[in-house]
Amino acid sequence: MSKDNFVESTETLKKTVPLMIKHKVPTTPTNYALWYTYATQQYPELNLAIDKHIDAVGHCTPTMCEQLYQEHLASQTDKDMTQLKQSLTAMMQELSHSMTDTLSETETFQGALDNTFAKLESAEKEGLSITDTMVLVRELIKESSQIRLSTGSLKNQLTNAQDEIMALREALSESQKAANEDAVTKLLNRRAFERDILGYQRNNIPYSLIILDIDKFKNFNDTYGHLLGDQVLKIVANRLNAFCQDNAQAYRFGGEEFIIILPGKMLASARHQAETLRRSIEKISVLDKKSGQRINSVTASFGVAERQVKESYEEVIERADSYLNKAKQLGRNRVLPLN
Structure with a gap:
């Protein structure tokens, strides 16, 4: 850095800190970058947005500082990573809800099978005398038993899959805490x-x-x-x-x-x-x-x-x-x- 650039940067920094103190802006790296740029007046649109918000609300809220940083200063990589986290979180929530609904439907279906299975067993115990009918009934009982086992296995698989989804969702949630946006509604959190x-x-x-x-x-x-x-x-x-x-x-x-x-x-x-x-x-x-x-x-x-x-x-x-x-x-x- 040349001597002139160093002097210019020092003068800008002297303006930046008092501005942040005046507007009670939290001292975070992104806020320093935002208000340093504001002090340089390099981006008129940024300065206009900050001034307009302060005139309307009385101060620059932390959320607004972060939004302005994302809009005017953040690199495309930063924006892409933020969007990726939000999209993955939303996807995990949707998958988790789908799995929860499927589990509920599976339990209902298994209950209906159990009920039908019990009726068929009862009919067999009442002593139906037609041999061919008994063979058919036994086949139905056998098929019902297989369906019941298959449904139970599917339920276990879904439960295991949901556990994995929940673990991934929790991991994504931790990274999402650094963001301000709710993944489902897109409102601020x-x-x-x-x-x-x-x-x-x-x-x-x-x-x-x-x-x-x-x-x-x-x-x-x-x-x-x-x-x-x-x-x-x-x-x-x-x-x-x-x-x-x-x-x-x-x-x-x-x-x-x-x-x-x-x-x-x-x-x-x-x-x-x-x-x-x-x-x-x-x-x-x-x-x-x-x-x-x-x-x-x-x-x-x-x-x-x-x-x-x-x-x-x-x-x-x-x-x-x-x-x-x-x-x-x-x-x-x-x-x-x-x-």
Whole structure:
């Protein structure tokens, strides 16, 4: 490096660190690279995106820093690896759900075979006298026994395969923790939420939270299968993305639960937006390709809370979650508090 370049780099670094301190940006390698580039003003689009986000939200959230880094600075190899991890995780989840549904169907089929087998054995014990009929019955019993053994073997094979898939899925999950995106819904994940909400807390920026939970989702999974359950999660996530305006951000909080940060919104406004979202979700219609049945029973319950002065984000979540639980107790598919 030449002396001039060294002096220029030093001057840029002197600008970078105060900028990160001013906006309370976490000191990670990617953030250093992002804000160093911002200080050099080499990429006007990057500077414009950062300035626009800060003007709208009051600070640059960790998730936004990472997104901007990926969009403007990350190499194609970095992007390809991130996409590969997400695709593999999604594939493993889909395979695991397929295996779970197949195991369930196999158990049902084996139960039906056991029942038929018992009836045939009972008929034999009643002493049917026609020799040819008895020969046929014995053949049916023999074939049924073979089918039952074959089904049991298949069940064992599926169980072993599912164990292998689960192990691979857990390994991929560990690598996915370094990312911000949920593999199934493509929403930001809980890790991203916790990083972003801490930014609002540190900068004392007012916000409200909406927590929603898909009603009776376990029963839905048990009835129609996990693949259709994943489809519902994706559709709900799409509704949340379409709903998020004015810098609102949606996250998959865990399972069938989602959370939305609404910067600068008071309780009345947040509640009104939650009601709009509730009505949108209850209009969801999903086709079960196995049975040809159309399911129109997708609903969600909501809890809303506005952050009070000096309140931790955990307390805000606890209050919103309390309203969510009350909404479920009162019959589900509703928003609380009422006003």
